[in-house]
Amino acid sequence: xxxxxxxxxxxxxxxxxxxxxTAIPIPDTLSGNSITLxxxxxxxxxxxxxxxxxxxxxxxxxxxxxxxxxxxxxxNITVNNQIGDTTNVHWHGLHVSPSNDGGxxxxxMDGMSWNPQFTVLDKASTYWYHPHFHGKTAEHAIKGAAGIxxxxxxxxxxxxxxxxxxxxxxxxxxxxxQLDSNNQFMPFGMQDSTVFVNGVRANYGYSxxxxxxxxxxxxxLLNAAGERTFNFGFTGxxxxxxxxxxxGLLNAPVNATRxxxxxxxxxxxxLDLSSMNGQNINLMSYGSELPMGVQGGPTMPMPPxxxxxxxxxxxxxxxxxQLNVGSPTSNPVTSIPxxxxxxxxxxxxxSNITRPIEMMAINMMAxxxxxxxxxxxxxxxxxxxxxxxDNTEIWExxxxxxxxxPFHIHDVQFYVLDRDGNLPPVHERGRKDVVxxxxxxxxxxxxxxxxxxxxxxxxxxHCHILMHEDDGMMGQFLVVPSGFTGIDDNFVLTQxxxxxxxxxxxxxxxxxxxxxxxSYRITDMSGKVVQKQDNFSGNTIHVSQLSxxxxxxxxxSGSKYYSSKFQKQ
Ligand code: C2O
Ligand code: CU
Ligand code: CU
Numbered sequence: 001x002x003x004x005x006x007x008x009x010x011x012x013x014x015x016x017x018x019x020x021x022t023a024i025p026i027p028d029t030l031s032g033n034s035i036t037l038x039x040x041x042x043x044x045x046x047x048x049x050x051x052x053x054x055x056x057x058x059x060x061x062x063x064x065x066x067x068x069x070x071x072x073x074x075x076n077i078t079v080n081n082q083i084g085d086t087t088n089v090h091w092h093g094l095h096v097s098p099s100n101d102g103g104x105x106x107x108x109m110d111g112m113s114w115n116p117q118f119t120v121l122d123k124a125s126t127y128w129y130h131p132h133f134h135g136k137t138a139e140h141a142i143k144g145a146a147g148i149x150x151x152x153x154x155x156x157x158x159x160x161x162x163x164x165x166x167x168x169x170x171x172x173x174x175x176x177x178q179l180d181s182n183n184q185f186m187p188f189g190m191q192d193s194t195v196f197v198n199g200v201r202a203n204y205g206y207s208x209x210x211x212x213x214x215x216x217x218x219x220x221l222l223n224a225a226g227e228r229t230f231n232f233g234f235t236g237x238x239x240x241x242x243x244x245x246x247x248g249l250l251n252a253p254v255n256a257t258r259x260x261x262x263x264x265x266x267x268x269x270x271l272d273l274s275s276m277n278g279q280n281i282n283l284m285s286y287g288s289e290l291p292m293g294v295q296g297g298p299t300m301p302m303p304p305x306x307x308x309x310x311x312x313x314x315x316x317x318x319x320x321x322q323l324n325v326g327s328p329t330s331n332p333v334t335s336i337p338x339x340x341x342x343x344x345x346x347x348x349x350x351s352n353i354t355r356p357i358e359m360m361a362i363n364m365m366a367x368x369x370x371x372x373x374x375x376x377x378x379x380x381x382x383x384x385x386x387x388x389x390d391n392t393e394i395w396e397x398x399x400x401x402x403x404x405x406p407f408h409i410h411d412v413q414f415y416v417l418d419r420d421g422n423l424p425p426v427h428e429r430g431r432k433d434v435v436x437x438x439x440x441x442x443x444x445x446x447x448x449x450x451x452x453x454x455x456x457x458x459x460x461x462h463c464h465i466l467m468h469e470d471d472g473m474m475g476q477f478l479v480v481p482s483g484f485t486g487i488d489d490n491f492v493l494t495q496x497x498x499x500x501x502x503x504x505x506x507x508x509x510x511x512x513x514x515x516x517x518x519s520y521r522i523t524d525m526s527g528k529v530v531q532k533q534d535n536f537s538g539n540t541i542h543v544s545q546l547s548x549x550x551x552x553x554x555x556x557s558g559s560k561y562y563s564s565k566f567q568k569q
Contacts, residue, residue, distance in 0.1 A: 174261075192226065229436065237257045407464075
């Protein structure tokens with residue numbers, strides 16, 4: 001008797017856990033000119049009875065509200081940090097000034113607030129927000145501190161597209177993570193096997209569903225995973241239309257049955273469910289179709305001594321979200337427009353500079369990094385590029401590693417010119433801020449650095465595999481005013497050096513590796529040269545005549561450049 005009760009109880013438990021279906025939440029929205037985001041610690045019972053520590057915004061225990069912004073509005077955001085650690089928040093994909101962008105140089109101490117303000121200059125699309133504190137981005141973002149930003153504009157409003165949030169227009173945030181034996185997030189774990197969609201577990205006996213109406217629906221797909229690329233498609237190879245990439249709508253809907261979305265990327269798709277009332281269909285990731293080298297494709301054999309990357313999700317197809325189709329709404333969108341907006345890529349001929357960026361690893365065979373750009377790990381004090389305002393540039397990304405890297409740049413949207421010399425697929429010809437560069441591939445994009453200059457706070461560019469980024473696969477650039485003379489025009493790299501004492505009231509001492517004559521420039525916060533000298537020897541500069549403030553000092557020694565920030569008391 002006892003045994004049979006126990007057995008049936010066990011069976012019931014197993015039955016329950018094997019069929020645990022949860023509707024995904026559609027986060028509430030925040031809009032208007034004044035928005036408050038409070039990042040805090042929380043916990044979620046992703047596994048019944050076990051609390052997984054999380055980070056989240058506002059009323060949520062995981063992820064955060066959706067921000068809805070209109071093109072050309074002003075917004076004033078208060079970010080409160082209550083996570084017990086220093087952090088910050090970045091508006092991924094939005095074109096905002098460096099000091100409002102939330103890159104690694106912005107730090108919000110625990111218990112403090114940050115108050116960025118900006119005008120929304122972006123085109124209608126799906127963007128997102130997440131922490132960007134250097135070295136801890138993976139930890140903070142993977143624990144759940146992320147949310148969607150929807151930008152609306154007049155051109156998008158003219159189109160007959162589904163745009164009723166939560167009714168026919170849905171944010172779909174897909175993540176995967178590795179959890180330890182206590183079901184706590186392992187931000188650097190490369191055996192990520194637990195899939196989440198809008199914070200709901202989607203695999204291993206769990207499934208996530210969404211009720212959708214029998215009409216044209218819009219899904220805003222965001223890959224917010226630390227490393228995994230998803231190859232989205234639907235059961236039965238149901239066709240869909242891709243209508244938008246990271247930074248805007250495409251010229252016209254693109255027919256597809258798959259869309260590969262790497263970490264940080266967004267795509268908007270339309271699905272015509274008009275004839276499917278009462279049926280269901282599953283959003284899947286077809287990992288078996290990804291090539292080896294893309295995290296999500298077949299597992300690569302790891303050299304001895306390297307941590308395993310053998311997630312059971314690698315190279316296989318798995319379910320993400322079941323769409324249960326029900327009655328249509330009263331005013332359904334039933335057809336898909338044949339054209340969308342006018343996308344005007346920048347012609348390659350408008351660029352007068354190509355910046356080569358080589359993705360590399362110390363050991364070219366290493367699949368777990370650390371990876372870096374152009375021989376150097378990220379250095380918060382080193383500016384990699386000085387870009388004159390309004391420059392149009394081609395960036396040429398060459399991946400000399402065994403793994404694919406989703407390259408992301410702040411400040412701008414870019415246009416992919418080519419992949420190994422060939423035009424990119426049609427859906428990659430719109431505005432983008434992340435591009436996946438395959439092993440041994442060269443990708444060129446073109447962009448224009450407009451609107452914002454800052455001679456002190458740089459914008460970063462980095463791999464959006466969060467552990468690669470935290471490990472130093474990142475660089476940074478200043479967009480400087482025209483006529484900025486703090487530096488010579490034709491150098492590419494400044495190495496940071498230490499000057500002392502710092503702060504100083506009367507003199508600065510420095511030591512350069514070369515023993516050559518030195519030229520120096522001191523610039524103020526606006527980039528204006530306030531003191532200079534050419535071809536002198538020695539290692540002391542007198543600065544007592546400078547007024548109090550923060551300055552940059554730039555040295556040229558032979559063909560090498562060095563810089564440092566210092567404070568004059
Ligand atoms: Cu989504 Cu610099 O990041
Ligand atoms: Cu970004
Ligand atoms: Cu990478």
